[in-house]
Amino acid sequence: MLSTENIPSASTLFATYASMTASLMLFRSMANDFLPEPVRNYACFAFRYFFKPRSKELTLVIEDSNGIARNQIFEAAEAYLSAKIGPSIERLKICKTPNEKVITIRLEKNEQIIDSFQGVQLRWRFVLAEAAGGKGNSHSVRPEKRLFELTFHQTHKDMVLNSYLPHVIELAKDMKEKTRVLKMYTLHRVPDYDAIRWDSVNLEHPATFDTLAMEPDLKATIMEDLDRFVRRKEFYKRVGRAWKRGYLLYGPPGTGKSSLVAAMANYLKFDVFDLQLGNVTRDSDLRTLLLSTGNRSILVIEDIDCSVDLPDRRNGNENNADAQLTLSGLLNFIDGLWSSCGDERIIVFTTNHKERLDPALLRPGRMDMHIHMSYCGPYGFRLLAANYLGITDCEHKLVAEIETLLKTINITPAQVAEQFMKSEDADVALAALIKLLKEKERNGSGDVDGDEDEINLDEVAILESKKLKTQDQIQDKGKETAAGPIRRRRKRSSGRVRKSKN
Numbered sequence: 001m002l003s004t005e006n007i008p009s010a011s012t013l014f015a016t017y018a019s020m021t022a023s024l025m026l027f028r029s030m031a032n033d034f035l036p037e038p039v040r041n042y043a044c045f046a047f048r049y050f051f052k053p054r055s056k057e058l059t060l061v062i063e064d065s066n067g068i069a070r071n072q073i074f075e076a077a078e079a080y081l082s083a084k085i086g087p088s089i090e091r092l093k094i095c096k097t098p099n100e101k102v103i104t105i106r107l108e109k110n111e112q113i114i115d116s117f118q119g120v121q122l123r124w125r126f127v128l129a130e131a132a133g134g135k136g137n138s139h140s141v142r143p144e145k146r147l148f149e150l151t152f153h154q155t156h157k158d159m160v161l162n163s164y165l166p167h168v169i170e171l172a173k174d175m176k177e178k179t180r181v182l183k184m185y186t187l188h189r190v191p192d193y194d195a196i197r198w199d200s201v202n203l204e205h206p207a208t209f210d211t212l213a214m215e216p217d218l219k220a221t222i223m224e225d226l227d228r229f230v231r232r233k234e235f236y237k238r239v240g241r242a243w244k245r246g247y248l249l250y251g252p253p254g255t256g257k258s259s260l261v262a263a264m265a266n267y268l269k270f271d272v273f274d275l276q277l278g279n280v281t282r283d284s285d286l287r288t289l290l291l292s293t294g295n296r297s298i299l300v301i302e303d304i305d306c307s308v309d310l311p312d313r314r315n316g317n318e319n320n321a322d323a324q325l326t327l328s329g330l331l332n333f334i335d336g337l338w339s340s341c342g343d344e345r346i347i348v349f350t351t352n353h354k355e356r357l358d359p360a361l362l363r364p365g366r367m368d369m370h371i372h373m374s375y376c377g378p379y380g381f382r383l384l385a386a387n388y389l390g391i392t393d394c395e396h397k398l399v400a401e402i403e404t405l406l407k408t409i410n411i412t413p414a415q416v417a418e419q420f421m422k423s424e425d426a427d428v429a430l431a432a433l434i435k436l437l438k439e440k441e442r443n444g445s446g447d448v449d450g451d452e453d454e455i456n457l458d459e460v461a462i463l464e465s466k467k468l469k470t471q472d473q474i475q476d477k478g479k480e481t482a483a484g485p486i487r488r489r490r491k492r493s494s495g496r497v498r499k500s501k502n
């Protein structure tokens, strides 16, 4: 607490002021009698100047904004002081939006907090001042300006500016990180301006690594890779590489690619920018959008094989660079400028058809990890059974039967989850899954040991509705089906990974 020894009381101040005023009056009347006017005026000015009471304190005024941009010191102070509230405070403002995890506590008007740093006492006061233009100014968002006054002895000015305020900003950043609500950014077209921009909502995807049905080794590898990425800031700097990491997730629909992206975001507490390439037509728009993504974020481009018909370099599109979005333009920009003007960026491409991807994307070094999301194996099935139905009993009769069927039949985690949603009764839900597995067996989707197998009908339907967006693609598909059943190479492993060394 602030010591009261050095602070003069109100009565002392008043007495001093009264005696100074009396001295000035006496001085003035003597001057009137003995000095000519110009000399008299100058003498009065000099008297006032030399005997004016001077404060040894300095007050920094920290407004909430500089008119347009928010003031980072103000925001940091707000958060920092909320953790410093002591018993002397009489009024506080509290608030919590439905999506926030904790109650926000802020000082009320004129409340003060005494802080100490490196043995120096500092006094904070929260003030509401009338905004320029007054209360009637209908253009200002707030009728008043919010500001903090930070008062301390003048001799500590350098210490406060160079050590204390950076300390406040740093601590506030850590506090904010802990209670941060993740954001999901999607593209939004502004019709009147022919422009496209990011719009955000709170990211409330419940997927986490705990709920993700994947082979445990693969899951652990991904988590370790993410951990290593975030702690290697110095390494990236030392070797002169942009601090970014790229993942390519591939596998059939419903195997958890999008869920893995959400799990990564929840794990790292990174925002997600979902770049729907189909909505972007110009290279220049793409650049603007990429440059306005934030640090500590995941940029996701889903269904890269078919989200847009990106012509590549070989098609000779260079002459038309600004008008057309090109895959090479996208990749070069991501590797170059984009990653050099931000930190801790993750980029994820997803696809159902790795074999259809442009070789430029698969080139070594382009994506740091290729992650194969595959059909539900015994581990994935057990995790889903435990999460959805609460089954932890390994001896359960139906569980054993399903595990035997899973050895020869392909089913995606999404399909398993769908059956588990059908009933709260575990036996009924498991029986529904067995029925589906047997149907699949009868339809011949169980040829899992061969190198190739047919896509089952459910998957074709999903592909048609979700992926075949352009007429060209539909025609291509017609050719494929006319030539016989769609065949696709697939390995049986329920998750494989190819990783670059870095």
Ligand SMILES: Nc1ncnc2c1ncn2[C@@H]1O[C@H](COP(=O)(O)OP(=O)(O)OP(=O)(O)O)[C@@H](O)[C@H]1O
Pocket: 211, 212, 213, 214, 251, 252, 253, 254, 255, 256, 257, 258, 259, 260, 351, 352, 373, 412, 413, 414, 415, 417
């Ligand atoms: N590996 C998984 N673990 C847990 N749940 C899963 C998994 N895969 C799919 N699911 C469930 O299925 C739903 C759909 O999965 P998701 O959207 O992640 O699949 P996807 O691979 O992205 O499919 P698509 O290729 O169609 O985009 C999820 O919301 C989740 O409930």
Ligand SMILES: [Mg+2]
Pocket: 257, 258, 259, 302, 350
């Ligand atoms: Mg998906």
